[in-house]
Amino acid sequence: MSQTIQIALVGAGMFGGDVHARAYADLQRFGIAGQLARVGLDMWNRDFADIRFDLVAVATRSEASAKKAAANFKDLTGHEPRAYHGDEPWTDILRDFPDLDVLAVATPDHLHTQPILAALDKGVHVITEKPMCLSIHEADEIIDLAKRRNRVVAVDMHKRYDPDHLRIKNDIQNRIGAPLYGTAYLEEPLEVSTSTFKWVESSDPFSYVGPHWTDLIHSYYQSKPVSLTAIGQKKRLVRDGINAYDAVQVRVDYENGMSINYHNNWITPADFEGPVNQGHEIVGADGKVESDQQYRGFRFWNNGGGSRTSNNHFTRDVARPDGTRGYLGYGVDSLTVGLAAICRMKYHGASRDDVASLYPTAEEARITTAIVHAAAEVRDLNFKYTQEGKGAPVTARFGADGITIVDPMRASEGVEGVFKKVYDRPL
Template sequence: MAKRVIKLALVGGGMFGRDVVLRALADVERCGVVPYLGIPGLDLHAGDLADVTFEVVAVGTRTAGSAAALAATYRQWVPGSRPAACHGDAPWIEVLDEHRPDVLFVATPDHLHTAPILEAVDRGVHVVAEKPLALSLAEARAIVERSREAGVVVAVDMHKRYDSFLRSAFVDVVPRLGELLYARAVLEEPLDVSTRVFKWAAHSNPFSYVGVHWTDLFAHYLGLRPVSLHAVGQKRLLANWRDEDHPQGIDTFDAMQVSVQYHSGLHVSYVNGWVNPADFEGAVNQELEIVGTRGRVFVDQQDRGMRSAISGAGTRTHNPHFQAEVPRADQPGDRVLVGYGKDSLIAGLEAATRVSLDLADRTALAGTYPDAESAVTCVAILEAAAQVAEANLACLADNQGAPVTARFDHDDYTLVTAGEQKVAG
């Protein structure tokens, strides 16, 4: 039997692209995908993929220096590997045309996901993209339509689905809560993310960046459909931020509060920000509470049980569930990456591999991984929330309150201002 090889490539070499995505691919190139199928619930497919090998053939970033550094880092992780270093304003073109991967991983900034995804899809290349799939509903729909036509997989890294605490909350506890009444979901990133780590924060907002995780969980596990939305946000700190990289400030929301009413009657309050102080004990502040007629469930990241106190560093909580380096028992100094940050990528890669090898078709795998179709409703919520929050910010500045809402009809939505329509009753 001919050797079965799946060629991989990555565009985007920032914090997540390098430290999570590329690091996970290093394990896959060394060990295959089979050792990592259990936690995503895909272990029954291990036999079909046991002889498949993987090779990272190219990485792409904006500058020559960052691309070379990324390739060099990968060669350290995988001795003997030879990923090409591509660069430019659209490095995915060279990656796709010169190196012809079977699967392209997209870890570009939020507002630059669509272009590489569509270029890959149009060439028949499968995609595993970071969240959100896109920032506009039109772009998300185009990705779904064209990937269907091409018969290729487009997966989205919705890794909160694979967080064992959150998954257990939704799978094991929520069904026992009776009729669901309301929920509160909080995810707040440190100020360093919006001011230093990501140069593109002004092109996105904290709800699009991390709130998408929560909207995905409620849609995926509970099958909920939004019917209306209200959103407000604050522009106090980042808009007035001044440093060498941002002499005119950063025009984005510090924080957003988005209220979504779902068709079941459940109301969810999403709270997201990226201005958490460096002194906060956790990498992020993450809280979930769901209340029903028969009980409630809480998940708080700071309650996972691991804290440290180091002189000069203060008290810190840790989340090795997301990502940890585990020493390999028989290889001193060598480590394997584990965690739900990796599990989501494996789910998308497994689907792409099976379709690439004609072991399954795209339609048959729907719902077995975070697919593009499941992301469309999330993108609709993100886009509506951004428009509603901006409109309400302007209204507040004009002493008109915050009267703007959005009304959904499946994945379409309409902005509504209080007083512009007659309310029956």
């Protein structure tokens, strides 16, 4: 019996058109077995060896970009998926492919929820880019529907699979003792916010890349947030007529007593030597770990090119004898584990609960979504008060009663009480 996983990709921009498309191209040509050892799932190499993968459709907002993405995929595989375009192209895909197995969602941050819910409603598994969504209410809606439809929602939290981070999780965190405090930063280039993305006013740098770190810290310690504060700045992008935050800083306090500062921006000048600046450090009761993901000791320079660094762990090309190049790295690993879980469910009778430990789940992504949601509320209030010369006194509290915004300035705004409930279910 032919075993085929049909995939459709919605969103073919910087990440969808590169990482997702190239990963699915390799799967379409050679299957998944060759990727499994990288994520510790090679005990299923033989079981998965005959499973085929078929990217049947790719969709973007414009017709030109959809056709370009489909043509690019044909260059990689010899197979051209059907191209769809429009404001809700997933609707047509789900109609035309009633046997679709997976919808891969790589749309802008604020446009994830609608295609995810549409896919789940049709009984289709989902692999989505981070953050899963920007609202804790939407996260609950996604999780509830995924449970009812018995479908996987795998979130691309690829920093979990960085080999340095795996070493920290599986070894170093045990050596440094109980965590006390830490810092995690990811600073994106200016071109991301000024030219690559047209939707930055609907997001912010923490909502965009902060989820990588909040998820990583949660994967290390499995501890939930109890409170946070946040502040943002608007100085650089407004010069280009873009009403968006240049940078956001969020401090999250956790049940286990640790406090982590998350720093993110998307205004790093083009002259910076790396694609992004990123790293994190954690101080424990018995030691400290520092991990610089921007500069790992690999540097080069050339006439006219300046001094550069590269992250050879995220993705890399591997030359094949036929002249093509394989595509692997921890940027692909997060997609692999989601697809492995889906294969287990479709072909080996595994339940949704059976495979939940294999991939970053929607339930885990809910923690990050709660942080992103609360941080946005607190950030905007603190920005407003700071502009008025009143400081940044607003915080958020997480508990059994949900998420509460604590705003001491409410009285001066003519509102009774300092507490504002934004969510009433426990994390």
